[in-house]
Amino acid sequence: MxxxxxxxxxxxxxxxxxxxxxxxxxxxxxxxxxxxxxxxxxxxxxxxxxxxxxxxxxxxxxxxxxxxxxxxxxxxxxxxxxxxxxxxxxxxxxxxxxxxxxVAGRSGSFGDPVHAGVTELLTALHRCEPPADIPVAPIDVPARAALTALLDEPGKWFSDRAREVFVAHTGIVREKLAELDLLAGELTDERVVTHGEPHAGNVINTPRGLVLVDWDTVGLAPPERDLWLAGGDSAFYSLRWAVDDIADFAEKLRAPHERWRDAELTLHYFTETLKSL
Missing domain, CATH: 3.30.200.20 (Phosphorylase Kinase; domain 1)
Incomplete structure (x- = not known):
């Protein structure tokens, strides 16, 4: 931020x-x-x-x-x-x-190519014994109910610009939610310890090797939750990431907030993610 x-x-x-x-x-x-x-x-x-x-x-x-x-x-x-x-x-x-x-070292940003060695880290993570009170990562978008309600009635937004771009894309958002439901049925039943966001921004290349940071999304989930961000393929999780971002950005942009740089960035990411669906 x-x-x-x-x-x-x-x-x-x-x-x-x-x-x-x-x-x-x-x-x-x-x-x-x-x-x-x-x-x-x-x-x-x-x-x-x-x-x-x-x-x-x-x-x-x-x-x-x-x-x-x-x-x-x-x-x-x-x-x-x-x-x-x-x-x-x-x-x-x-x-x-x-x-x-x-941790001193080099990291990238979301969207950058992930270091080839990350796959090895994720393999070790997915094979480890789950800690006793590990969270279970939800399969569905956590804020789906709020997003669905917003699709039915956009209501008032703190940002008129954000409301306009959302209303223009309500049809495609509904389609993608329905697509998520279909894709969820194709997921494996396997549940392993997952990081949740092992993209290039959360990988640091240090003199002693690669390390993973930012563990607040850790949870039990299908391995695809991690692997699609490390060069793998998962139609469900790549789409879920976009829809989850839209729900999160919408919540921020509807609530009162300062008109600072972070708000402008949120609106930018919100707009670009909707256009990418």
């Missing part, structure tokens, strides 16, 4: 870092799209999640799963624990903090 989170003063972030025994001035890192990140001394990388879009219980289960996987697999960049043993700490009633070791 390029904009700083609204409603998170620096003293609350520092108080959260202190619970991990981390002092020093956090430096904002405008990377990724969804969470907010800071680095501290090039030793720690922080991830601050907005709990209005990412439920706290699901986030905690994901981070505990990642911590457990980090004990099994050397390529998992797992969260560290606070002084009282937590992988997620609340900063206030809206934001939660996780802390990771800072």
């Amino acid at each position: 390029e904009d700083l989170p609204s409603g998170l003063p620096e003293h609350e972030l520092k108080a959260g870092l202190a619970r991990f025994g981390i002092t020093g001035k956090p430096v904002y890192a405008p990377v990724g799209f969804g969470d907010y990140h800071w680095t501290v001394y090039d030793r720690w990388f922080t991830s601050v999640s907005d709990l209005t879009t990412k439920p706290l219980a699901r986030l905690r289960r994901a981070m505990e799963t990642a911590a457990s996987l980090g004990e099994q697999l050397p390529f998992v960049v797992a969260p560290v624990r606070s002084d009282d043993g937590e992988t997620v700490v609340l900063l206030n009633d809206r934001y939660a903090l996780s802390v990771f070791p800072y």
